Amino acid sequence: VKTLVFLEHHEGRLLPGPLGVLTRAVQLGGQTEAVVTGSGVQELARTAGRHGAEVVHVADDPRLNAPLPQPRVDVLAGLVTRGGFDNVLFAQSVLAADIAAGLAARLEAGLNWDVVGLAEREGQLVAKRAALADSIHLEVGWKGTPRLALVRAGTFTPVETGGGDSAVEPVAVEVEDFSTRAILVEQSLAEQTGPSIEDAEVIVAGGRGLGAPEGFELAEALARALGGAVAATRAVVDAGWYPYSTQVGQTGKTVSPKLYIALGISGAIQHKVGMQGSGMIVSINKDGNAPIFEYSDLCVIGDLHEIVPKLTELVNARDNGA
């Protein structure tokens, strides 16, 4: 079995999501290779060897500089066909979803997404997929090859295998005409301090109950004290209180930290989908009937504006005293 893992990168580092997928692919066995696309990414690509990629295919070309999907579909279609890959795995993201979907259409290949588990059974790849707003899981498979999968963020933790840098194989970049008709004209990156919500072990998330954009200062202070990241609900992102890059839920990111603290979040199903895989969920809400309490481990009914500053103070005092 030959598996190819698409490694997405941002600001000079390979992202943890795809490295987690690579780790899982190596565990499943067979020949595991990776592909990195971009401009000036040779050195970056080598580091994938530490996570067990035997070979890293590198498509290094100025036309791949912008994070746009279609030129990457062209590159991957050629590579997958020539290389005879049975499985092509992606970590779900805005970019990866578009690449995987375009590749599925191009190669008439099956694509399963929202994948939260991968296993091999009787020589066949089997995936677990979350469905119906995560109320159920499906076991899904593929007819024929290549089998394509988009794995949800946080599903697999990256593990270094103790290996060194991997061998790098250059990939010839041939791009279709229509693939270059979408161009990136401007990029504004969200400011980020501390861990991203995909990497964080602790997330403090804020919703409408914070009262105003300034209310996020409470969430930020608590997150700082806990060494965590701040997330937001769709409602407050839509209202412009906090950037989309922090949105958790059906139309945002799926996260699974060890601890998720929800501040003033009612917990509609679309939010639940993005965070119910968290290890421990603590919710603070004025409304004792908030739906989020139905899936929280600790339900705190009270005014977050009183409780959170005190909790932050206690956590800080504990860390200083320890």
Place this chain on the structure above:
Amino acid sequence: MRMDRSGEQALNEFDAHAIEAALRVVEAAGEGEVVLVSLGPPKALESLRRGLAMGASRILLVSDDSAAGSDLVATSHVLAEALRGVEPDLVLFGQQASDSDGAVLGAAVADRLRLPVVSQVAELIVEEGTVRGRRQTEHGYDTIEASLPAVVAVSDAINEPRYPSLKGIMGAKSKPQEIVGLGDVGADPVHSGEQGSKTVVLEIVGAPPRAESRRIEGGAEIADEILAFLEEAKVL
């Protein structure tokens, strides 16, 4: 100008955002029409009529027993063939078909039609043969420009869909609502429905239940209890 959107069986909220975006583009241009293109059973017409009531011009629904059970590759084949006949300048998709086609259908259809695609678009401007979209990403915002014809998948942050007026609802009934088969749009049965699908559902397994929860109530004084709970659970 001609506008289009495609979707699945029922008009969900995500599709309502796409229809609203299409209507605004046509209104800003002062010309053109919004065509609702979908794949689904005949009863899907009922939900699509809400789009007509909002202001779309007509419905093209591909409905065929041989298309039942279509997964992403099969659905994208049928929709791409249907769209070829409509010859749209812009194809708009909702961000997410309600729990089925995810955010992936737009990119698959774009590849089949060999058109540029811009996804997760929170702001959209169409002028002089170009579409400019502001894409939400995990890292911030990208502004992407593409020449028409193009495919755009909109985010639900793009707009607030309008409510149909009474006049709109009454007028919807008399607008063209065409139901066609696979053969009518030139779709290949081999690439449609279960036959054309490349993914299978093997089994339905329940999601794991959560352990019993604890409830506490109070003011600043209960911060102590929260901290104790976190320490006990060893998450700090």
